[in-house]
Amino acid sequence: MAARLPEPAPIRELDGLAPGVLDDALMGSTEPVVLRGLASSWPMVAAARASQREAGDYLRRFYRGQQVLAFLGAPEIEGRYFYNEDLSGFNYATVKAPLDRVLEELDKHRDDPRPSSVYVGSTMIDHYLPGFRGENDLDLGARQPLVSIWIGNRSRIAAHHDVPDNIAVVAAGRRRFTLFPPEQVSNLYIGPLDFNPAGQAISLVDFAKPDLERFPRFAQAMESAQVAELEPGDAIFIPSMWWHHIEALAPFNALVNYWWRATPAYMDSPISALMLGLLTLRELPPAQRRAWQELFRHYIFESDGSEAEHIPPAARRMLAPLDEDGARALRSHLLNRLNR
Structure with missing residues (x-):
């Protein structure tokens, strides 16, 4: 019988905040926080709650025809964008395509039981969807964040960390976040630092079916894990250097995230x-x-x-x-x- 992993603790939650009420104590926290309903007033969220088609049509309003970078994976990867067997490459292809075509593909295969995996990674909103933030935005005060959107069907993104602090807003679909404090690095079995799917080193553990013979200390990592599931309009604050594994759970998902560093721009990355x-x-x-x-x-x-x-x-x-x-x-x- 397989060993039973510890159940992760729930991430602390705050409710009733508005997009313009984010104080410095929250933005400088060293612990993750779920911000329920933070973006519930966004028109994008209202469109997503209505239907996938309305959410796609809402995004098309701002699209100006540029090609985006998309990851395409066979149904067999089940949304887990990862390495190939010997870590010499990856299990998906990278292509450039018009965003409206990606949205059409996602809509066409919404009800497929085993669709191909489609994922538009970190895409700068102000460049590809100008005007979107005029209707859907957070007020981060004097901070000047990098704001990106992530669009796709069901996906599993391996645990990784980011140097900047991050607020991620679920604009469509549903997502599960599993977080680990920085000191769990040795228990997450991190892969190559200089060759990885998206520029950040990732955990080699498959969270859906962890191999505890190969990765025995992952059970210790799970003792410190925190988890939350977010619906459209919910957000999560992820502090710098916290490891996070992200699962998109719906046939259509869109995430908007805000990255910023608490240090001056002239400082290099650690x-x-x-x-x-x-x-x-x-x-x-x-x-x-x-x-x-x-x-x-x-x-x-x-x-x-x-x-x-x-x-x-x-x-x-x-x-x-x-x-x-x-x-x-x-x-x-x-x-x-x-x-x-």
Whole structure:
């Protein structure tokens, strides 16, 4: 008999919020929150509640004919966009197609018991659907988010994390979100960092039928898991670096998400530091790795500014508080070292 996995806990919920009432305490949370009915007043949500055809027609109002990038998978993948057997490629094809044609295909095969998988990934709304946000939007204050739409039929997106904070709004269909805190990385069995379906490393565990002989620590990950199912108009706040597995559960689904970083634009992505660590630190002898771990603790992870107090302010250079000029100088210094 297969081992029974722990049941995930429900994600904390807030109800009764409006799109213009998102305070900084919520937006800066380090825990996920479901925002029930946040976008229930959106016209897109009303169209989706009426029918798939009305939802598609509503999107067509804003479409200007550009081709979008779509993922196409055979019925056998059951919506799980993933690697092929030996992780040398992927189990789907990537094509460019007009969005209205994608919507027609989704509508045509709505009632198929085993349809092909169709998925339009992160697509910038302001470019492909200009005017959509004039009727369907969230007020994030001074933040300037990247706003994208995701459209498709049933899908299963492997657990991954994003550097930005994220609010995802279910505009049509139904979605299940399963989240894990960042410290569960070793229990999620992450695949290649530099070769993956959509630019982010993903868990190799099939959540629908987890192989606990191959991935035994996944049971420990599930002890920390949180889950929620969202209907049209519901939203979820996913903090930076939280792992999230997403299932689209209806024949037609649309998700609008808002990404933003809480750091200045001149800061590079921390993934660059991880990549450099693989290049420069991982293969060192254990004693040297421990020495560098102490340097990182001192200068990075437990930095409070005191580590440079003994240096005259004008001479602190890269140890001074980072600003745009300092970031530019540090980046130039790093590039010179890498290009030696």
